[in-house]
Amino acid sequence: MTSHTASGPETAEENTYRELAQRYPQMKYQVARACAVAGYDKLYQELDVLPETHIAEEARECGSTAIYDQIMAAPVGKQSVGYATTPEFDDYGEETFGLWDDPGFEQRSIDITEDMSVDRNAVEATPLHPIDGVGSPLLYQRLPLDLPTIDEDVLIPISAYYGDIDRYERLRRPKMLPYELNCCVIGIYHNTMFAIWWSKQSMETKGICVIRAAINARFIMNNVLSRATTGDDKSDNPYLI
Known part of the structure; x- marks a missing residue:
């Protein structure tokens, strides 16, 4: 040494x-x-x-x-500020957050500049390695302790689609990807354990009625009829069973 x-x-x-x-x-x-x-x-x-x-x-x-x-000096893709979601508050004056709230810019996990790379004009960032080569086995093998530097935007919805709780909980981000919700709904419909896991998550966020409806559908298919809403508020009733 x-x-x-x-x-x-x-x-x-x-x-x-x-x-x-x-x-x-x-x-x-x-x-x-x-x-x-x-x-x-x-x-x-x-x-x-x-x-x-x-x-x-x-x-x-x-x-x-x-x-x-x-x-x-490493290149950092800049992003411009767009339309931001107007914050909403509950009865106690606390701000509520939803899975689809938009602050007007992308929340990036790698932020070496500590300013989310916000600029007046958007500049494309250097893309991460796609799911090929070293990334392909991650679609069907156990996730390693340290993930390689790949684009996880494919792994997240696939984990949701198949209702893989361990993979999805590890990979998911605070805000959903644009196509992640539909995959979650499919996963809930076809995986009872995934539906139970989602039922334990916070349901106070805005726009979550689609998830609740899918959970109710899975529970009703399992003969848990107490999940069927009979009152005036039927927004969580499943559209399809």
Whole structure:
């Protein structure tokens, strides 16, 4: 082992990290962080990882300016601000949130600029790897502990379509994708356990009546007739059974 600085953390040789990343590709982000500490900017470029805030912080604190500058200069797709949903409040003055509320911009999970990349004009972001090659097995195999850098917009609705509770709960985002709702309805209709799971979720959000109607349909098909609404409010009655 060699030391990066007299008082800093001990780091391995660059070739050791390179071999580690080749043998265990799922550890390339940990290797990238080690590169930021040790200043191995050439190996960092070889890893081809997405820009990560914590790696940038490590590079800045350890004086790895080449890696820090590369992360901060990474292209970030800009987005313009559009129409935002008017907030609504309950009887206690608390703001209510729905699965389809729109703040006027896309909530991004990777936000290294910490401003959601909001700009006057929209610029297309660099797309993530599609579901092919390394991503295809994720459609039929167990999800790894650390997901590869792929576009999850395919995995989420497929998990909902088949009513896979574990996969869907792990992959889902605070706001639904445009086509995710229909897949959830299909999953609820065909999977009783998925319907029960959804029935345990918060039903106070706006626009959730479609989900409730699907849940009621699945329960009625299972002879739970108490879910059939007979009063004036029949908005949750299923359209199709």
